[in-house]
Amino acid sequence: MKDVRVTHIGGPTTLIEVGGWRILTDPTFDPPGRRYSFGWGTSSRKQTGPALQPGEVGPVDVVLLSHDHHADNLDDRGRKLLAGVPVVITTAAGSRRVGGRGLRAWESTELTGADRPAIKVTATPCRHGPVLSEPIVGQVIGFALEWEGQEHGVLWITGDTVLYPAVREVPRRMTVDTVVLHLGAVRFPITGGLHYSLTADDAVELCELVRPRTIIPVHYEGWSHFSQGRAAVERAFAAAPDGLGERLHWLPLDQPAGA
Template sequence: MTDVRVTHIGGPTALIEAGGWRLLTDPTFDPPGRRYSFGWGTSSRKTAGPALAAADLPPVDAVLLTHDHHGDNLDTAGRALLPAAGTVITTPSGARRLGGNARGLAPWSTTRLQAPGRTTIDVTATPARHGPPLSRPLTGEVTGFALHWTGQRHGVLWISGDTVLHNGVRSVAERLKVGTALLHLGGVRFPLTGPVRYSMTAAQAVELCRLLTPRTILPVHYEGWHHFRENRAAIERHLASAPTEVRDRFRWLPLGTAADISV
């Protein structure tokens, strides 16, 4: 199995179909308009709904949940999907909160998805930090995921999670060969904390991808919420001056339409 299908549903939410598995990242299916609190005086309004309704999804085998405590990564409708998924893979603290079918992974630990007639997929948690140094007590625990299976030609499929660029993320380039990078961008910030960012900017993504050298870069988490401060147009403006070997590897997925990705 060398190819996967990825459907970007909106925000951080994507359906990954690989080796007979359907994996859903960060389920967000609420309609637009609602304001969500993120704690410590921060909040944001959802400005766009999902490209696919939750009812239109095929059965989901596993949810890859980078964190459970922010509504732009797990909203009310997304949370309602979790019991029907075979497995929810998330942070250790998230698994304790969710219970049930949730598995918690500490950074660089691995769990396995296996079933008769399907490709076995190893899911490894990768470091993520949802803000500046020392912000974890405020922003909470977050994780990325690296997906590995036999037959990948270009390297693992890596999901960054909501993170800024820091040494933990740089270590992904040192420890893994990344073929496809699903990057959470958006340059998140809030009026209360001024210029402080809580997810990667385009500039950080370019710097990181120069280290990772992935074959394909798939941006997500850049539109659909008021606190996402770098939309596609802003990212593309920055990419215009980026090195060709990075710029040409960005692939914008059409919302709601499955795209085949060579892995």
């Protein structure tokens, strides 16, 4: 893709700049130290703060919010930011709570603006936990972005998900150039060995299916409920065939990089 810049702010929060658009994902700006409840006996402590504060990010045209009900994807300062953003795209259930455009998996909406390319935003499937967990963990979506002039495929933000058949459907439906990969292998003591986001091995399996040119890991650090960090991801991708690990791009926090 040409003229795309991605800045990793921390956790799942990135700023994507393309064609004059400034798109923020899953805004989390609270300071570290607080423990947040995720419901049903689960909780997590925030261990690191964002690399940038909202005032340092600059104007935001669109927020892509994978889900609104977990503080590691939308916290108190993130919620305040939403009030000043013209367009928020989130889950159908989330739109009833925070406003904006609500999408279910495979539904699309379009971003349009003067002197900017139209961007088609398609919601992609997520399951934020094991089989039958959605009534407990709630709705989550990812986002695929496409616009005129893309050379190699869409930009895909996976959202918080495990690897399951509906996610495997993404590379069957679209060609992905760059994937912003939510990782961390989330676990909670109350549910033992169950995972609520991609493990490093599952991320490798998914990327073997997707075959993106660029893989940008996010949401693997800064919270106590992550069971795998950067080292585990690097080991898994280093062992992957066909040089898949060479496609990993670890973005330094707050430094924009081309995708």
